[in-house]
Amino acid sequence: MIKTNKPDTDMPRRSIRRLREKKNRYNTILKAAEKLFSKKGFNQTSIEEIADLAEVSTGAVYFYFKNKDDLLIKLMHEIGHYLRKLLGKEFEKTDLTLNGFNNIPYAFLKNFCMGHPEKITIFFRESVGQSLEVEEQRKQLFVKLTLDIKDAITKISKEQGKNFISDFSIELIAVCIVGIYERVACHYFLWQDGSKNIQDIAEETASFMLGGINSLFKTGL
Amino acid sequence: MIKTNKPDTDMPRRSIRRLREKKNRYNTILKAAEKLFSKKGFNQTSIEEIADLAEVSTGAVYFYFKNKDDLLIKLMHEIGHYLRKLLGKEFEKTDLTLNGFNNIPYAFLKNFCMGHPEKITIFFRESVGQSLEVEEQRKQLFVKLTLDIKDAITKISKEQGKNFISDFSIELIAVCIVGIYERVACHYFLWQDGSKNIQDIAEETASFMLGGINSLFKTGL
Amino acid sequence: MIKTNKPDTDMPRRSIRRLREKKNRYNTILKAAEKLFSKKGFNQTSIEEIADLAEVSTGAVYFYFKNKDDLLIKLMHEIGHYLRKLLGKEFEKTDLTLNGFNNIPYAFLKNFCMGHPEKITIFFRESVGQSLEVEEQRKQLFVKLTLDIKDAITKISKEQGKNFISDFSIELIAVCIVGIYERVACHYFLWQDGSKNIQDIAEETASFMLGGINSLFKTGL
Amino acid sequence: MIKTNKPDTDMPRRSIRRLREKKNRYNTILKAAEKLFSKKGFNQTSIEEIADLAEVSTGAVYFYFKNKDDLLIKLMHEIGHYLRKLLGKEFEKTDLTLNGFNNIPYAFLKNFCMGHPEKITIFFRESVGQSLEVEEQRKQLFVKLTLDIKDAITKISKEQGKNFISDFSIELIAVCIVGIYERVACHYFLWQDGSKNIQDIAEETASFMLGGINSLFKTGL
DNA sequence: CATGAATGAGTCTTCATTCAT
DNA sequence: CATGAATGAAGACTCATTCAT
Numbered sequence: 052m053i054k055t056n057k058p059d060t061d062m063p064r065r066s067i068r069r070l071r072e073k074k075n076r077y078n079t080i081l082k083a084a085e086k087l088f089s090k091k092g093f094n095q096t097s098i099e100e101i102a103d104l105a106e107v108s109t110g111a112v113y114f115y116f117k118n119k120d121d122l123l124i125k126l127m128h129e130i131g132h133y134l135r136k137l138l139g140k141e142f143e144k145t146d147l148t149l150n151g152f153n154n155i156p157y158a159f160l161k162n163f164c165m166g167h168p169e170k171i172t173i174f175f176r177e178s179v180g181q182s183l184e185v186e187e188q189r190k191q192l193f194v195k196l197t198l199d200i201k202d203a204i205t206k207i208s209k210e211q212g213k214n215f216i217s218d219f220s221i222e223l224i225a226v227c228i229v230g231i232y233e234r235v236a237c238h239y240f241l242w243q244d245g246s247k248n249i250q251d252i253a254e255e256t257a258s259f260m261l262g263g264i265n266s267l268f269k270t271g272l
Numbered sequence: 273m274i275k276t277n278k279p280d281t282d283m284p285r286r287s288i289r290r291l292r293e294k295k296n297r298y299n300t301i302l303k304a305a306e307k308l309f310s311k312k313g314f315n316q317t318s319i320e321e322i323a324d325l326a327e328v329s330t331g332a333v334y335f336y337f338k339n340k341d342d343l344l345i346k347l348m349h350e351i352g353h354y355l356r357k358l359l360g361k362e363f364e365k366t367d368l369t370l371n372g373f374n375n376i377p378y379a380f381l382k383n384f385c386m387g388h389p390e391k392i393t394i395f396f397r398e399s400v401g402q403s404l405e406v407e408e409q410r411k412q413l414f415v416k417l418t419l420d421i422k423d424a425i426t427k428i429s430k431e432q433g434k435n436f437i438s439d440f441s442i443e444l445i446a447v448c449i450v451g452i453y454e455r456v457a458c459h460y461f462l463w464q465d466g467s468k469n470i471q472d473i474a475e476e477t478a479s480f481m482l483g484g485i486n487s488l489f490k491t492g493l
Numbered sequence: 494m495i496k497t498n499k500p501d502t503d504m505p506r507r508s509i510r511r512l513r514e515k516k517n518r519y520n521t522i523l524k525a526a527e528k529l530f531s532k533k534g535f536n537q538t539s540i541e542e543i544a545d546l547a548e549v550s551t552g553a554v555y556f557y558f559k560n561k562d563d564l565l566i567k568l569m570h571e572i573g574h575y576l577r578k579l580l581g582k583e584f585e586k587t588d589l590t591l592n593g594f595n596n597i598p599y600a601f602l603k604n605f606c607m608g609h610p611e612k613i614t615i616f617f618r619e620s621v622g623q624s625l626e627v628e629e630q631r632k633q634l635f636v637k638l639t640l641d642i643k644d645a646i647t648k649i650s651k652e653q654g655k656n657f658i659s660d661f662s663i664e665l666i667a668v669c670i671v672g673i674y675e676r677v678a679c680h681y682f683l684w685q686d687g688s689k690n691i692q693d694i695a696e697e698t699a700s701f702m703l704g705g706i707n708s709l710f711k712t713g714l
Numbered sequence: 715m716i717k718t719n720k721p722d723t724d725m726p727r728r729s730i731r732r733l734r735e736k737k738n739r740y741n742t743i744l745k746a747a748e749k750l751f752s753k754k755g756f757n758q759t760s761i762e763e764i765a766d767l768a769e770v771s772t773g774a775v776y777f778y779f780k781n782k783d784d785l786l787i788k789l790m791h792e793i794g795h796y797l798r799k800l801l802g803k804e805f806e807k808t809d810l811t812l813n814g815f816n817n818i819p820y821a822f823l824k825n826f827c828m829g830h831p832e833k834i835t836i837f838f839r840e841s842v843g844q845s846l847e848v849e850e851q852r853k854q855l856f857v858k859l860t861l862d863i864k865d866a867i868t869k870i871s872k873e874q875g876k877n878f879i880s881d882f883s884i885e886l887i888a889v890c891i892v893g894i895y896e897r898v899a900c901h902y903f904l905w906q907d908g909s910k911n912i913q914d915i916a917e918e919t920a921s922f923m924l925g926g927i928n929s930l931f932k933t934g935l
Numbered sequence: 936c937a938t939g940a941a942t943g944a945g946t947c948t949t950c951a952t953t954c955a956t
Numbered sequence: 957c958a959t960g961a962a963t964g965a966a967g968a969c970t971c972a973t974t975c976a977t
Contacts, residue, residue, distance in 0.1 A: 093401060094315065097971060099939095108938045110974085119972065176407075179400035180314060186397075190463050197459075216476070219468075223456075223476045230455025231448045238418075238447045242411050247440075255437070255444045255488060262487025263480035297961090318946060329963045334948070535843060536757065539950060541960095550959045552953085561951065618849075621842035622756060628839075632905050639901075658918070661910075665898075665918045672897025673890045680860075680889045684853050689882075697879070697886045697930060704929025705922035739940090760967060771942045776969065 077115045080105045081129070084122045089169035093123055093177040120181065124188045127178045130170045131192040135199055137162055142203050147210040152261060157253035159232060164240045165249060171236045193229065200225035204264065213268045220267045228260055298336045301326045302350070305343045310390035314344055314398040341402065345409045348399045351391045352413040356420055358383055363424050368431040373482060378474035380453060385461045386470060392457045414450065421446040425485065434489045441488045449481055519557045522547045523571070526564045531611035535565055535619040562623065566630045569620045572612045573634040577641055579604055584645050589652040594703060599695035601674060606682045607691060613678045635671065642667040646706065655710045662709045670702055740778045743768045744792070747785045752832035756786055756840040783844065787851045790841045793833045794855040797826055798862055805866050810873040815924060820916035822895060827903045828912060834899045856892065863888040867927065876931045883930045891923055 083105035087096040098119060102109045116122045141158040145151030164171050178189050201221050208215065215221055235256055239247055304326035308317040319340060323330045337343045362379040366372030385392050399410050422442050429436065436442055456477055460468055525547035529538040540561060544551045558564045583600040587593030606613050620631050643663050650657065657663055677698055681689055746768035750759040761782060765772045779785045804821040808814030827834050841852050864884050871878065878884055898919055902910055 092403075095403075098973085099971080102939095109940095109972090110938050111936085113973070114936075177401045180398045180402065182313070182316075193459075194463075216479075217472065219472055220476055223473065224480065226455055226459045227452045227477065227480050230451035230453075232451075233455060234447055234451025235444075238414075242415075251438065251440055252444065255441055256448065258437075258487045259445065259448050259484035262483040262485070264483070265487070266479045266483025267476060319948085320946080330948085331950085331963050331965095332961080335961065335963095340947070534845075537845075540952085541950080544960095551951090552959050553957085555952070556957075619843045622840045622844065624755070624758075635901075636905075658921075659914065661914055662918055665915065666922065668897055668901045669894045669919065669922050672893035672895075674893075676889055676893025676896060677886075680856075684857075693880065693882055694886065697883055698890065700879075700929045701887065701890050701926035704925040704927070706925070707929070708921045708925025709918060761969080762967080765943095772969085773942050773971085774940080777940065777942095782968070 076105075076107060076111065080107060080112055080115055081122070081125060085126055085169050085173060088123065088126065088177050089172035093173075093181060120185050123173075123178055123181065123185055126173055127185070127189060127192060130167075130174045131196065133170070134159075134163055134174070135196060138196075139199060147207055150261075152207070153254070153257045156232075156235075156256040156260070157250065160235070160239075160249045160253050160256075164236045165245060168240060168245070171240055175233055175237050176241060197222070197225045197229055200228050208268070215267050216269050224264055224267060227263060231256060231260060297326075297328065297332065301328060301333055301336055302343070302346060306347055306390050306394060309344065309347065309398050310393035314394075314402060341406055344394075344399055344402065344406055347394055348406070348410060348413060351388075351395045352417065354391070355380075355384055355395070356417060359417075360420065368428055373428070374475070374478045377453075377456075377477040377481070378470070381456070381460075381470045381474050381477075385457050386466060389461060389466070392461055396454055396458050397462060418443070418446045418450055421449050429489070436488050437490050445485055445488060448484060452477060452481060518547075518549060518553065522549060522554055522557055523564070523567060527568055527611050527615060530565065530568065530619050531614035535615075535623060562627050565615075565620055565623065565627055568615055569627070569631060569634060572609075572616045573638065575612070576601075576605055576616070577638060580638075581641065589649050594649070595696070595699045598674075598677075598698040598702070599691070602677070602681075602691045602695050602698075606678050607687060610682060610687070613682055617675055617679050618683060639664070639667045639671055642670050650710070657709050658711050666706055666709060669705060673698060673702060739768075739770065739774065743770060743775055743778055744785070744788060748789055748832050748836060751786065751789065751840050752835035756836075756844060783848055786836075786841055786844065786848055789836055790848070790852060790855060793830075793837045794859065796833070797822075797837070798859060800825055801859075802862060810870055813924075815870070816917070816920045819895075819898075819919040819923070820912070823898070823902075823912045823916050823919075827899045828908060831903060831908070834903055838896055838900050839904060860885070860888045860892055863891050871931070878930050879932050887927055887930060890926060894919060894923060 080101065083101045084096070087100055087104060091100075098109050098112055101122070102112050105112075112122070116125065137158060138155060141155045142152075145155075178185060201224075204221050204224055208221070215224075235252065239245060239252060301322065304322045305317070308321055308325060312321075319330050319333055322343070323333050326333075333343070337346065358379060359376060362376045363373075366376075399406060401407075422445075425442050425445055429442070436445075456473065460466060460473060522543065525543045526538070529542055529546060533542075540551050540554055543564070544554050547554075554564070558567065579600060580597060583597045584594075587597075620627060643666075646663050646666055650663070657666075677694065681687060681694060743764065746764045747759070750763055750767060754763075761772050761775055764785070765775050768775075775785070779788065800821060801818060804818045805815075808818075841848060843849075864887075867884050867887055871884075878887075898915065902908055902915060
């Protein structure tokens with residue numbers, strides 16, 4: 052990962068500029084890759100095409116990224132990070148009521164799926180079924196995402212003073228929720244044109260999730 | 273028919289055997305592909321390896337399958353068909369109560385995921401992010417699967433005399449359920465070693481799904 | 494080459510029929526090859542396609558023809574034979590005057606080029622630039638054609654009591670005439686649509702040839 | 715144009731050398747292809763062989779040429795260009811008399827056929843009967859060649875104040891002449907060993923052509 | 936740092952030909 | 957004789973990656 056060093060005062064100007072340009076190049080290349088991977092598919096995109104679109108040489112791509120897989124991995128991480136932050140931020144807005152939970156799916160659909168079709172393409176399609184390395188990174192990302200959700204559910208349940216029917220429940224809930232997000236995104240944004248009413252999908256998705264969670268609470272007798 | 277030597281039917285023995293061998297070859301190749309695709313990944317498997325494992329020539333592979341993609345598509349369809357039949361059969365065993373719905377996830381985990389790890393690998397991983405043709409077929413398969421579930425939910429809701437809060441609900445439920453199946457399979461069988469207690473996962477998954485469905489029923493006022 | 498035996502009286506009927514069918518098959522296959530070679534090109538046509546069009550098995554093609562080249566060679570010979578016969582017949586109609594020579598080009602254009610576009614395609618294009626064997630046969634055919642023309646010119650010159658400026662002249666004339674036929678055919682029937690007035694082309698071509706021949710006569714001083 | 719291409723000032727030496735090497739590589743590969751195509755035939759030559767002879771990798775071949783056909787097309791064009799220039803130069807030496815026309819065939823035989831047997835092989839044999847693209851380019855080349863000759867004949871006829879019997883005559887003459895060149899080259903240099911006295915062939919060929927042309931002049935009444 | 940020419944292993948795919956039935 | 961499944965060698969082409977300049 053390229054370091055995001057803030058320009059220290061004792062750093063010569065040239066170095067600063069070079070650093071900024073470096074950062075720029077890195078991002079330019081990554082954006083080009085994102086565009087092409089989502090448009091043509093990872094396997095159908097060549098390094099040369101990426102270099103062309105980014106207006107750099109193929110060698111430059113290899114200066115900033117270890118190899119083609121690395122490009123995909125970096126993208127995945129970026130997207131994963133973005134998604135986790137988005138969901139996390141949305142969660143913090145809630146009042147830790149299950150009801151407050153309601154608008155997270157909306158944010159997911161509106162800000163993530165709708166706003167960034169390339170991202171869902173890469174995150175849910177192009178990064179699947181590639182090399183071992185990519186798969187491993189993908190797994191770790193999903194695990195983190197699942198943990199985030201686990202934490203959120205835990206917080207809520209604590210706040211609500213409720214317990215789950217088993218220690219395992221929370222994890223399972225998180226896994227289910229991730230699955231729902233994934234398939235809803237694919238179904239309505241990759242396979243359909245995303246023209247369905249987002250509000251509707253979000254509401255019912257939230258209901259479904261809540262219903263699911265509730266059903267795993269230990270009935271308080 | 274001119275030939276008089278009918279052993280049992282009007283089909284000569286030779287033809288029968290040849291037909292069987294043909295069917296065998298086709299399946300032998302398909303099984304070899306399944307094994308390798310799931311073990312090494314689609315992209316990392318060469319036609320030659322498949323031919324070797326199936327003990328045929330590369331040409332034979334191309335006699336039975338249009339190309340490499342075709343091999344994957346045929347596998348996908350076979351697996352998809354198998355899964356739909358399995359779920360369908362399990363659904364028919366239920367008493368159309370939501371509770372009867374309970375053991376379907378178990379069947380999925382036990383008979384599909386546990387019994388056929390290669391199948392989930394191909395269905396949920398290796399067939400993703402490949403060519404346009406593969407993606408199209410995959411989509412159609414998932415749409416069928418979703419429709420199956422929609423039908424099932426519809427039947428149950430009718431039997432129960434309940435209505436959903438919107439016309440759209442049933443589809444959304446189906447999409448969510450598919451997503452849950454997918455991610456649970458990946459999470460516990462591709463990424464973990466499948467050693468978790470299946471019974472537990474199945475039960476809670478079923479609970480989650482039921483809770484989700486229930487929460488989209490129109491409250492009966 | 495399949496023998497064209499006439500049915501001897503002592504030949505069993507079955508054999509006769511078989512012979513006729515054999516001859517038929519041979520021709521059916523050859524016609525299929527002619528059609529496809531001229532339409533798609535020799536290299537772009539597979540034996541299977543020929544077999545399909547002829548409604549026989551690929552094995553049958555190999556029963557009647559040694560290999561793919563053989564098919565082309567047989568076609569070349571057939572076409573060459575046809576052309577030589579056509580030109581020969583036309584020559585015999587002349588009064589051995591150079592003027593009588595006039596309508597041969599017309600016959601070539603009308604009956605050969607116009608009537609059989611597939612034949613010129615194969616004879617002047619598809620049979621060129623293939624294997625050594627094909628090239629050798631093609632050469633021999635052209636040599637024969639050239640000899641035919643040499644003979645014709647010789648006859649005429651004798652009849653007219655004229656001599657050529659060198660012993661070599663007649664051959665050269667023949668070579669030139671063959672070249673003219675070839676290129677005129679290609680130019681107006683392969684590369685253009687053959688819509689130019691045949692009569693015109695024929696007349697001027699004849700004039701050109703005659704002028705050429707005349708100019709190689711020893712001036713009678 | 716920004717570059718003031720002074721040979722050494724603003725162009726770094728490295729660039730110059732690289733440019734020369736690039737040009738060299740391109741030509742080395744092209745020469746290797748020419749050699750092999752003419753010796754073994756286009757279809758019988760593999761890219762690997764070309765690369766080996768040129769002492770480059772197969773990839774390098776594809777860096778400089780789109781594909782195998784492209785190699786042939788580039789060769790054809792080079793040869794066609796060479797031939798047209800040769801004939802053009804020879805024509806300019808004439809005094810626009812028909813007699814001056816005499817030594818063009820000699821130049822063709824001596825400098826083109828005799829000096830470059832590989833070129834006639836490729837131009838008149840190996841480039842025939844290949845793909846559609848090759849055929850199209852070949853056609854265009856021959857059309858240009860025919861036009862060159864048309865122009866030449868036109869000039870001469872104007873200079874001589876003679877008219878042809880029809881507007882179409884000039885084109886036909888050009889077509890015939892091209893045909894003669896082609897077949898003479900094939901006959902005496904591809905099919906025979908080129909040992910015939912070139913002088914003789916040239917003279918009589920010229921005579922034949924002139925006779926042909928003359929016979930299409932309108933008789934001056 | 937940047938370039939982009941060069942590499943060459945890797946793969947899919949084709950198809951003429953054969954031969955057991 | 958006819959069939960058509962099976963062979964397997966052959967070859968075009970791609971492209972991630974490297975490295976001299």
